[in-house]
Amino acid sequence: MARQIVFRLLAAAVLFSAGDSFLLGQDDLPEACCDAPLCDGVGCDGLDECCDAMLESTPRRCLSLQDRLPSMIGDFFAGPQTRAVGDYRLDRVFVFADDLDAPGTLPPGGSTLTISESGPVGIYASSLASVQQAQAIFRASGTLPAASLAGTIAGNATLTTADTISQIQAQLASTAQAYDIVLLQPPPGTYDTGVHAAFQSRNALTGTTVFDASASGAMLQGGTDSMNGGEDLDAYYFYDYLIRFDTALPSAANGGVGSMKIAEGGSVLPQDRVFFNYSFFDDVVASNASSGLNRFTPGFEKTFLGGQASVELRIPFATDAVSDLTATSTAVSNGSSAELGNIMLYVKGLLYGTDTYALTGGVGFGFSTADDIAVDLADGTPLLRVENDAVQIQPFLGWLYMPSQKWFAQGFTQFSFATDENDVWTNSGQGLQAAGSFDDPDYFFFDVALGCWAYRNDDAACLSGIIPTVEVHHTNSLGDDASIVTAGNIQVGNWGGTTSLTSAVVGTTFEFKQQGQLTAGYAVPLTSSDRQYDGAFRMQYTRLLR
Template sequence: MLFRLRGRAALLAAVLACPTMTAPVMAADCAPAYGNKCYTQPHATQPYCPPGTPSAPPVEPPMAPGDKPMDDPMRDPMTDQPQAQQQQPQAQQPQQQQPQLAQPTFTPSAPTTAASSPQSVSPNMIGDFFGTGGGTISIPQMSRDFTGPILSGGSPAMFTALTPSGSYVGSPASPVFVTQTVPGPISVIGDAVGTIPTGSFWTAAGPVPSGFGPFATFTSDFLLNENPDETAATAAAFPNSAAVVFNGAQAFFVSNTGTVTPIISGVPFEGNGNFAVGTSYTIIDSFAQTLYVPAPASTNGGNVGRQKIGENTNPIPRDRVFMNYSLFDGARLAQGGVNVHRFTPGIEKTFFDGLASLEVRVPFAATANSNFVAGGPIDDNNVEFGSLTFYLKTLLHQTSNVAVGAGLGIAVPTYDDSTVSIFNPATNSLQRLVDIEAESVHLMPYIGAVLTPTERFFAQAFLQFDVDTNGNTVRTLNPMTGRLANTGTIQDSTYLFMDLAVGYWVHLNPESDSFVRGLAPVAELHWNRTLDSQDFVAGNGYVVGNPQQGRIETWNAVVGVNALLHDDATVTVGYGVPIAGGDDQFNGELRIIFNWLFGGAGSDPQRRVF
């Protein structure tokens, strides 16, 4: 009994003699150390036995050959087995586990390696492109004629013929005057649109016909020169016309309506009737001309613009809702430019464990009206919808500092048709000249990459194509029928987009409780180019699209700043300008972007910060 107590006391003293560490460590983290009776952590500088950790069995020195084991007070001499095994079953040794390493966190003061810098610190690209603009439509001269007598109360107005004093011998010499005695209206297509003042007169355009003399009855009509007062009244009746052209006038003798009473050498002119005046004018509503009108071709998005993958998007799929605002200063939708305010709300949702996502954009804008009136002002504050756009994204490859993704965009034509009209005073309404129907579906495949070599530095790039699959139908006015007729299909040019963005987090602490957790300036370069010349359609005297327009090329530069906010949100502000290419589509653009993460994106560090 005494030997047992002494042995246990010695073991207890050995355990207490081992130094300990303040940080608790599981027994699985310990390893046996020779030379003492306790465990040590593999990476600890001093051996220790954490609280609750059973001590290791004593290590006996090796026996020489032929030696017998010494008497052990803890062993039963009868069975040669430890007495503890006879009194109670041996305690099961705890199963060892791999040590649990601390997860790295992003703090501005602590440096990190590329291996601990996931693409989560790469924000979305800001973007640059408007992607559409105005163009040319050539229209033929639009005109209409009217010929008929001047009416008064539905009947021809009566005029008095006045001749110069002198005697008639045969046919008197010109001039002969036909003077209006009462105000007479001008009638065009049955509508009274102007009035000739009293006292207006016409003069004979040539010699007075025979039979116009003493004791003779007037039997023939004769031509008259232009009456300036009537032409002015006609032009005033068509204020929106391009021109009013006088074609001619003629005096008609209307018998049994009264007596023509000019006095010639004291002898009254013998006749039984009065005169009416018939006139002919051509109203030119529009000369043959080429108009610069908004969105004349099969553009993707109409007057709202295109939706590139490089606008507020990252190659990595993410769960988010967002709102993009863009102000395009001087967008080339009309002569002199138009300011366009575009809004693009949308949502992106991941699936397949975050390896893919579906993004939906619903753009609309305060922009130029897609219904253009020739010769009228530009309505540049009309609300228009753009193309409903879907992007299917997938993650192809990912390491700790590189990610590669690809996908396909589909733009559905939810924007308005483009039309060109002129005002028709005869019907007091607009006459449609050209109609470009919104029908084309665009496919936009892309590939993109993200690079984060350090915690702070990030870069990403996109390569994308935009292909019109079917074009838009063009209808023009047929002058023979007065109706719109199918003229052809106009195809949008195929675009190539290349986008590059680089940035650096000057402040980054995603785990802090402050409202602003990160700030990163960014610079972007965008190259946009068509791979073919602009298409055009010709027919019925119209040319929709410019046959002389070659390929379009633009270079745009964008600078901005990304702010990482509390509650998984970001705000991005950027400004872009064209720098080369010669086919600028705006003077400058301001972009403000908001993103908010939801769902599983907040728990995945690869997709939590963007």
């Protein structure tokens, strides 16, 4: 009986002090009391039992206003910006213009030499890769490898030397061996057209025809080592059929799902909760095109050590992430699919706490569960792979400032460090081969939010609070991002410079029965450089477990 009298007196004192304040309930309740409806007239043996009886929830622990503050909303960070530049050879042929007769009387020594004879001219496929290889075979008294006719050019057989006649004569006289290579100017455009038609007839994929000047040239027939007029020359023009690309790649650090940080749906204080986050990111940069990204993140947080610490697990996945790309002769196209991101694990503890201030610290781990980045040709031939190998270590500090029962500010300071490099595999015509690895940059994140209880009614049967917030988020790389792998004609990696992103977020949280929280917000980037998205709609439902 005495205990019930004490509770009634306490309830009456609180009601008297609350008056007709808009913030209904317990604006001036002592810290020991709960933020639940008052216990007047309820027969129970303790504050927790009182809360359970009044809120008809069993069991349900009373929480302070600090514990009821909403999680931060967060912006979007796509991760390190990776590029791939290079080409892949689909086919190689050469045009063989043979038996081109130099005139009996050569032009003046300061002139180049042009020879043109009636065609057609043959296009050949062979293992012969260059005029330099042909020179080595002839000097060793060998025989050129077999060649098959791949097509013909209806125009004349022709050559025009790059050097003057005097320069060619000096070159021939300066070497003891025969079969010196005479440099040539590019052949006429009709050669390009004819070779391109031959490539198209030989290949299912469409590529780009490119003349290889460094592998082309002419030699005097029969080992002749001087040019005075009347000599025969054989001209070799080599062509490649290439898939060329210069494209941004989705970040290998997260498989195109996006990197996560503690401020995306994270709470400063340790909590017992389950949550589900949905985000739509507009115009996310992936490859040379941008597209929308729908990401879903279920998770939970569980306290231990008497509520002084917690462990949190997040499992992000996207229904339209870009991790597989297709390279064609004109572009690299995105192929979106459902993808699992990097599973995140956070451990945090309360370092200091009062009615007004709170400081927490912890560390996050981003496990490399997201898919590797793959670029293939249209026929499925693998072109390159960038593996997601690095576990991310993310130490952080969280802080909370609540000067009154209405206003609050909270935020995080966080770093992200990669523990390993991402392996790169490239295909130069012999299948995927290990090409090296490159580092993910390290990052610094600063996130701050300001909010208030615009409405609070602890006696409400449904909606017990409305909490608008505004947030600012900043991401900056630590040092230069440059880290590039070069393998043959392909380069993959981070092309350098620093990353600096700033975003703003506005949102509102609706609290239901002091236990459920529905948060909706929208994020926009404030910087034009390093921009990774145009806007982000974010929604999260959190169920506090009492």
